[in-house]
Amino acid sequence: MLELSDLRTVPLFDGLRDDQLEELLAGGAEVPIVPGEVVWTEGDRADYWWVVVDGTLDLSRHIGREDVVVGRMDVPGRWAGGFRAWDEHGVYLATARGVVAGRLLRVPAERLHELANLWFPFAAHLVAGLYGTARSIEATARQRSGLVTLGTLAAGLAHEINNPAAAAARSAAELERACDGLLDALRQMATSGVTATQFGELDALRRELAPLTALPDPLETADREEELGEWLDGSGVARPWELAASLVSAGADVDWVERAAAVSPGDGLEASLGWVARTIDVSSLLAEVRESTRRVSELVAGIKSYSQMDRASHQRVDVREGLESTLLVMGPRLRPGITVVRDWGADVPLVDGMPGELNQVWTNLVDNAVDAMDGAGTLTVTTRRDGDAVVVEVGDTGAGMPPEVQQRAFEPFYTTKEVGRGTGLGLDIAHRIVVERHGGSVEIESRPGDTRLRVRLPVEGPHAPSP
Numbered sequence: 001m002l003e004l005s006d007l008r009t010v011p012l013f014d015g016l017r018d019d020q021l022e023e024l025l026a027g028g029a030e031v032p033i034v035p036g037e038v039v040w041t042e043g044d045r046a047d048y049w050w051v052v053v054d055g056t057l058d059l060s061r062h063i064g065r066e067d068v069v070v071g072r073m074d075v076p077g078r079w080a081g082g083f084r085a086w087d088e089h090g091v092y093l094a095t096a097r098g099v100v101a102g103r104l105l106r107v108p109a110e111r112l113h114e115l116a117n118l119w120f121p122f123a124a125h126l127v128a129g130l131y132g133t134a135r136s137i138e139a140t141a142r143q144r145s146g147l148v149t150l151g152t153l154a155a156g157l158a159h160e161i162n163n164p165a166a167a168a169a170r171s172a173a174e175l176e177r178a179c180d181g182l183l184d185a186l187r188q189m190a191t192s193g194v195t196a197t198q199f200g201e202l203d204a205l206r207r208e209l210a211p212l213t214a215l216p217d218p219l220e221t222a223d224r225e226e227e228l229g230e231w232l233d234g235s236g237v238a239r240p241w242e243l244a245a246s247l248v249s250a251g252a253d254v255d256w257v258e259r260a261a262a263v264s265p266g267d268g269l270e271a272s273l274g275w276v277a278r279t280i281d282v283s284s285l286l287a288e289v290r291e292s293t294r295r296v297s298e299l300v301a302g303i304k305s306y307s308q309m310d311r312a313s314h315q316r317v318d319v320r321e322g323l324e325s326t327l328l329v330m331g332p333r334l335r336p337g338i339t340v341v342r343d344w345g346a347d348v349p350l351v352d353g354m355p356g357e358l359n360q361v362w363t364n365l366v367d368n369a370v371d372a373m374d375g376a377g378t379l380t381v382t383t384r385r386d387g388d389a390v391v392v393e394v395g396d397t398g399a400g401m402p403p404e405v406q407q408r409a410f411e412p413f414y415t416t417k418e419v420g421r422g423t424g425l426g427l428d429i430a431h432r433i434v435v436e437r438h439g440g441s442v443e444i445e446s447r448p449g450d451t452r453l454r455v456r457l458p459v460e461g462p463h464a465p466s467p
Contacts, residue, residue: 012077049082055102168292192268337376372398
């Protein structure tokens with residue numbers, strides 16, 4: 001049992017009277033330092049203030065997949081913890097493990113708060129301010145991490161938009177050349193004496209053709225092109241293999257070109273088939289431009305919906321719309337090994353909430369699920385009605401969350417990810433958005449191969465305060 005004489009040897013307590021030291025001893029307890037044993041754990045509630053009387057502790061933090069020693073308490077008077085004396089959310093910032101046998105003075109945070117206010121009111125204010133500053137710095141660092149992640153998402157989206165935009169630009173350039181070829185073919189048809197009746201019959205044959213809807217077999221396509229090219233070459237048509245490629249892509253065969261030859265003048269077959277081939281090229285390029293611009297518009301609409309920049313912060317929210325826009329924004333993270341399964345309930349009502357903040361929650365849950373699967377697996381997103389609430393469930397087929405991780409998942413600053421990974425949001429903030437801002441709840445159900453995070457949002461939620 002620690003005595004007054006033990007504390008008198010600790011420089012930290014210089015200036016305290018004997019009666020004050022006795023009061024400190026009465027409110028505290030002696031805890032032995034045992035080499036190799038953990039005294040307190042990083043992220044746990046800092047409910048006690050610890051002072052080294054003699055002996056040595058190592059302080060370590062979990063960084064990535066390793067425990068890294070970040071400090072040592074080997075001098076009498078070194079102290080740690082007790083943050084709950086000034087902050088109800090205070091947690092231990094590192095794990096303490098015994099190195100050299102010795103003793104610690106342990107004082108409950110509540111008692112430390114009482115004594116500090118009684119003996120050193122000004123110093124107590126300074127300590128509270130110091131801890132607040134440390135939390136602010138930590139929050140700023142996490143915000144910076146979030147901005148880095150946002151930049152990564154933006155880069156991925158830029159790449160997603162660039163692909164269809166580049167395809168549209170390329171198709172537009174090709175379309176200009178195809179239109180010039182179409183006009184040349186029309187001039188050649190006029191020169192070859194193609195009559196209006198023949199042109200009408202040829203156009204009817206052209207309408208029989210249509211681009212293939214399924215991806216053709218390359219070997220079969222090559223055989224058909226070779227067969228058609230040989231026929232065209234034998235009929236004296238110039239550039240037979242070029243025409244054959246365009247015609248076969250629309251489903252033309254030897255029987256079709258024989259019918260086309262029957263309605264064309266003797267020396268007008270090449271011009272007629274050239275006109276048909278150019279119309280096929282133009283139609284195909286227009287379809288590419290249409291599909292590319294549709295994809296760009298879809299991405300822009302998804303980003304607009306995700307950011308909620310043009311909408312009120314508090315409104316009636318369709319959670320399915322937010323989940324869809326989140327999956328779109330997270331698209332670069334969901335390929336190629338992730339299979340996304342959507343299970344939207346048919347009678348899911350709108351909920352009262354803030355879509356911008358809820359989208360942050362969906363982003364965090366989806367990002368965690370993708371990380372848990374290590375790039376390969378099935379991501380299942382489910383919505384359903386549950387009485388007077390809407391349930392959103394994000395599931396993955398990853399390795400699962402151990403019970404100790406589940407217990408601490410919603411603690412501030414707790415993470416199992418390496419530095420630089422993740423959204424920088426954390427389940428703590430996601431939990432607060434759902435619980436405090438929307439009056440809902442978040443639950444974790446996990447086992448290897450099946451982890452589900454379940455968010456429950458009331459249909460008629462509380463009116464959240466302005467951010």
